[in-house]
Amino acid sequence: MKTYLLSLLLISLLCFISCDFGLTGDEDEDLTELEKLPPLTTTGENTFGYLLNDQAINVKNTLRITALYQHGQLQLGGGVSNLEKDIDITILLSDPLMLNKKYSLKNTSKYVDFNIFSTCTYEFEETYEGSLNFVKIDRINFILSGTFEFSTVTEGCDTVNITGGRFDVQYTP
Numbered sequence: 001m002k003t004y005l006l007s008l009l010l011i012s013l014l015c016f017i018s019c020d021f022g023l024t025g026d027e028d029e030d031l032t033e034l035e036k037l038p039p040l041t042t043t044g045e046n047t048f049g050y051l052l053n054d055q056a057i058n059v060k061n062t063l064r065i066t067a068l069y070q071h072g073q074l075q076l077g078g079g080v081s082n083l084e085k086d087i088d089i090t091i092l093l094s095d096p097l098m099l100n101k102k103y104s105l106k107n108t109s110k111y112v113d114f115n116i117f118s119t120c121t122y123e124f125e126e127t128y129e130g131s132l133n134f135v136k137i138d139r140i141n142f143i144l145s146g147t148f149e150f151s152t153v154t155e156g157c158d159t160v161n162i163t164g165g166r167f168d169v170q171y172t173p
Contacts, residue, residue, distance in 0.1 A: 048078030
């Protein structure tokens, strides 16, 4: 039993060490930044990506994607982390969730709160434009798909422009 657990731990550690953290590398040299993002799908592929100031961020590690929908509250997000960067986006949205409705992500929104964590923290009050749109809400198979974009700023840090944001996730009810 100990040998089995030790082997399982070793395999898990090796898998973690070899994980792709979602920051694009040399293998994507010939692609545009937009082409480096996950495709726009609606089948619950567990994808999350966006352009951060025109640089592709593709969350390839599904452990870094959050999709929880409980008690009328959706928590949706994704992030990447390696030795150089630690970036997370979290979007909080309250019921009702509706298809093809453009939810405002501006600081006056009653629906949305989010943060980006890097070397700077950006609070939802500092967001001056943005939106989120669902293109699929499947309450039977627990799939949410859509797009998002926003811009935010915080004192002493660069302005953040998130464009081309897309997600296709299986959520936990």
